[in-house]
Amino acid sequence: MLAAARTAFAERGFDATSIRVIAADAGVDPALVHHYFGSKDKLFLAAIEAPADPDELLPGVLAGETSDLGADVVRLLLHVWDGPGRAAGLALVRSAVSNEWTARLLREFLVARVLRRVVGSLGLPAAEAEARGSLVASQLIGVVITRYLLQVEPLASASADELVAAIGPTVQRYLTGDVELPGSAG
């Protein structure tokens, strides 16, 4: 069932994939998939072995002030990665870098399950939201690789507070600041 889900999500993307399609591919009843995983969201998280569940973590971030969103997003990222989610996160990133299909799954996770909700809270036009979201992704993914994989100092052993102070303003600028956005023909 998880193998069928991985294939479907990687081939079609999160939006175009339904539990019905995955159940058909796996040769089981859709009710069985619902029974085991509850929702398409949960099935997706299980399929990619996500390090954390955005449904549980994002509402707290999105409940804060828009002017703190950049700092709050960096703090959440570090909370997940400095905690027990790191092993699963590293496995996911390693797999995504070496495997084209896992790369698609990680992109779907980031774009559809994380960034779209964070940037979606700002009420922007779709193209602007995607552009800002992809810039946010570039900084957050870079922190993950630099801190946890390459371990470039002093970023690797800096405290969460230090990184929130240094990198939060970048994410805030990408989210709400005056940025010349890619894809806007400008």
Next chain:
Amino acid sequence: MLAAARTAFAERGFDATSIRVIAADAGVDPALVHHYFGSKDKLFLAAIEAPADPDELLPGVLAGETSDLGADVVRLLLHVWDGPGRAAGLALVRSAVSNEWTARLLREFLVARVLRRVVGSLGLPAAEAEARGSLVASQLIGVVITRYLLQVEPLASASADELVAAIGPTVQRYLTGDVELPGSAG
């Protein structure tokens, strides 16, 4: 000879490794290493199969205005990665993410051969230079992963000019701006 060089650079780091040590490990005369590779720099680039030679590319960037350094660094990164260096770059990143030793080599390449020269041009105290360099690394590596590996849109298909405009200011801030730097006990 390259295998001995990779081992030595990964174990000791770039600074603490000499051609003499590598030659001894490989069981050859140091003069032979000099003959084939010319310098420790060139041997290192060959050992990690670097996508580009910083000695050739960085002087142009460093000759520009300090106020343009962030944009110029982003432009150089995209010049290498949007050009024939991409295949070697992707191979190096893939290897670094899956292999602890290649990760050390890539870190040495970034820190000792690229960032130290870029940030070094600013004449900062060593600790501040390292802190600013690691922040720059986090943004540049993130662009590479987001654009070329995960291919998150619209960043993946944006023009170099668009990305220089959007991301150059972040790198400029990390290089010369007012940033609360990690590792400064602040």
